[in-house]
Amino acid sequence: MRALDDEELLERARGSVSNYCSSTCKSLCCRNGRLNCRDEEQLALVAGDRREKLERDDLIKQEWDGTFSIILTKPCPALDENHKCSVYPARPECCRNFPLFRYGRSVVVAPTCPAQELLAPFLKELRRRDFRVME
Ligand code: SF4
Ligand code: SF4
Numbered sequence: 001m002r003a004l005d006d007e008e009l010l011e012r013a014r015g016s017v018s019n020y021c022s023s024t025c026k027s028l029c030c031r032n033g034r035l036n037c038r039d040e041e042q043l044a045l046v047a048g049d050r051r052e053k054l055e056r057d058d059l060i061k062q063e064w065d066g067t068f069s070i071i072l073t074k075p076c077p078a079l080d081e082n083h084k085c086s087v088y089p090a091r092p093e094c095c096r097n098f099p100l101f102r103y104g105r106s107v108v109v110a111p112t113c114p115a116q117e118l119l120a121p122f123l124k125e126l127r128r129r130d131f132r133v134m135e
Helices: 006-015 018-025 040-056 093-097 116-128
Strands: 033-037 060-062 068-072 100-103 106-109 132-134
Touching: 006 100, 006 116, 033 040, 033 093, 040 060, 040 068, 093 100, 106 116, 116 132
Parallel strands: 106 132
Antiparallel strands: 033 068, 060 068, 100 106
8 A cells, every 4th residue: 555645644644533523622623712714705704694793803813914813712603513614625724734734844733632642643653754743
């Protein structure tokens, strides 16, 4: 069988926590923090009918690069009652990458993610491939 390339390994690692995300963690990362949307269209999709209220509460910020951040003081507007993302196929890049963010040959592990144990074998393999892994 062909060995996974680095991106495939990272995707496999992210996927390895998905059952835990819905069954145990219940999408903690969709409940707080800063959610970056690449453009107006993605912001409208994620914020939905909560956009006006978020703007009134000053919880939407335009960033220097033209992207938009939603500051999550409550669960993300796109999180449904079953702890699933209602815009999953079009979710922002930060959501796709969570909890492993790659910067060249470095990988940062989100410290707030409680699935660290599941990630451990993948982090070991990344280190073996000379990635700098920051936990
Ligand atoms: S914080 Fe980690 S375990 Fe929880 S939903 Fe997010 S990625 Fe999954
Ligand atoms: S867009 Fe989806 S994946 Fe991203 S924080 Fe909201 S509910 Fe979670």
